[in-house]
Amino acid sequence: MARKKKGKAKKNNRKNARLEDVEVSKDPHTFVFARGNLGTNVQQLVMDMRKVMEPYTASNLKVRKKNILKDFVAVAGPLGVTHFVSFSKTNSGLNMRIARLPKGPTLYFKVHNYCLCKDIVSLLKKPKSSEGQYRHSPLLVLNDFKKDSDSTSKEIVNPHKLCATLLQNMFPSININKLNLNHVQRCVLFNYVADTNSIEFRHYNITVRPVGMSRRMKKLVVQSDMPNMNKCKDISDYLMNRGDGSASESELELDDPNNKVELSQKMVGKGNLKNCQSAIKLTELGPRMTLELFKIEEGMCQGEILYHSLVEKTEDEKEEIKTTREKKKQIKQMRKAQQEQNVKKKEELKTLNKKRSLLGMKRGHEDNDDEDDNARWYREEVGEEMERDVIHGNGPSRKKRKFIPHDRKQKKTTRGAKSPAHSTNQHKHNKGPRRKSFKSRK
The missing domain is CATH 1.20.5 (Single alpha-helices involved in coiled-coils or other helix-helix interfaces)
Structure with a gap:
């Protein structure tokens, strides 16, 4: 039987798969896990954070009680994991720790408030989730992270700058020349609030809609269902009439000039054409957290403390x-x-x-x-x-006598002699009383 030759398409697919593997290996990967005994809500928060970090994370990572931090470090090297995100609970509250492998630094956050994905979806009137939105990494947005340090001249480390660089390295970098806009379907926001010295974490879904059309025109062009035009004599009556009332809040957001963007590529959806204006709308996916940075260590969860917001130590x-x-x-x-x-x-x-x-x-x-x-x-x-x-020099051979145990040795008795069992002194060894003779009974 002659073997079938491999076609060009098959060879090209294999080459492209190898290139993709090389590119994926360069991107940062994360482990998200919990340490210690935590409640069901915190466990659900861990699962929600794994969804945020997809696809470059272990979504089905199983953690046992016996596992220690060294176990995760030993496994992280061969798998190409670059960051750890761990949650732990203390008497003061819930803490989150982000560590860079293999030599640090490690950032400690205090979680003041958090909200799960299921709670946010239940609050929304129209929750949205596009198909395949977790196949690609989210877009990172850092808001109001100051580059200049607000700390005193004695402190060498700027905590907010270091935090911003660590968060940037957690997500893969974007090449504008090769970026496909259809892959950008999610957004992660870290907003620094200077008044409270806290960081707000949000996770959104991105949708794009065309701009420059009336509400009725959008129904004809964008929506698949045809509107009801029984009362209209002509299509112009339907387009020019404004009897539907005011626009909703979501449409007002789309009409905002700050949301308008000129697309450089054609995107999924009707009306999202190249070199045309479209509006961006964000719908929250969750989870939601308010964090506070209170500690930075030089190494991997150990080493010199570079920054601490609660404890101050002298030079000595x-x-x-x-x-x-x-x-x-x-x-x-x-x-x-x-x-x-x-x-x-x-x-x-x-x-x-x-x-x-x-x-x-x-x-x-x-x-x-x-x-x-x-x-x-x-x-x-x-x-x-x-x-x-x-030959061995042991002298002449001698037959060895067989060893006979003491119990098996029996005394030879003659025919006329009594056996030792019938001796007269047997009653001395017996525990029972001596049997009386027939004359004594009378």
């Missing part, structure tokens, strides 16, 4: 902390060196034991050869086979 205390951390590092290095030395010693002992065992095996073969030579010489000179004990 910082130096003491640095010295203690350096001492711990030195002790750790010493332990590693000792472990390596112990491992080397064990390996050397193994090799020595192997050599000794091989030498012993060789000597055993040599002794057997000498015994064979002695037996051959004895056979040629004497004409008989040499006994085995003589």
Whole structure:
């Protein structure tokens, strides 16, 4: 049977798949998980955050109680995971932690309020969700993150600038020349409020509608269902008549000049043509959170504290902390060196034991050869086979007596003699009373 040749389309698809894999591997990936015992609402919040970070996240990640942070770090390397988003609960409230792999930094947020996706959908009159909106990463928007630090001159780290850079690196970068507008269907907003020193997190769905048409014209062009024109003599009466009342709030948002955008590409939907004006509308998907940044660490959930909004330390205390951390590092290095030395010693002992065992095996073969030579010489000179004990030098062979246990040994008795069971002294060993004779009964 001749094999079928592969067509050009199949080869091109394989090449494109390889290119996509290389591009996807460069994009940032995240793990979203919970630490400790949390309620059902927080578990649902974790699942909602996984939806936000799709498709570059493990949506079906299973976490056990025995798992520690080192387990996630060990798995993250081969899978190409670059960020961790973990939730934990304390007596003060709910906390969120964002860490950059493998060397940090780590940002700690306090979650003041949160709202789940199901709660937001229940509040909306017309919730919208486009098909395949979670196949592509969302668009990131950072609002009012100040580049200049508001802190004192002593502080080197600008927390808000560092937070902005970390959030930017969590989502894949956008190439404007290669971007397909149909892939931009979601938006993630981080809004910094300076008065309360908090960050508002929102997640929206993006829809685009054509602008420059009346409401009745949109029904004819955009909507698939035809309107009712029984009372109109001509289509001009339907288009020119304004008897439907005022526009709704959503249409007022579309008519806002700030929402109008000129499209550079043709998008999905009727009327969304190239080089034509369209309006952007956002509908909230959820979840919703209000965060407060209170701590930044240099390493991966450990290391020097770069910023803390609640605790302030003097320079002497910082130096003491640095010295203690350096001492711990030195002790750790010493332990590693000792472990390596112990491992080397064990390996050397193994090799020595192997050599000794091989030498012993060789000597055993040599002794057997000498015994064979002695037996051959004895056979040629004497004409008989040499006994085995003589070869080994143990002297003449002797038959060993069989071992008989004490219980099996039986005494030989003559026919006339009584057996030991019928001896007169048997009543001494018996526990019961002695049997009376027939005369004593009378």
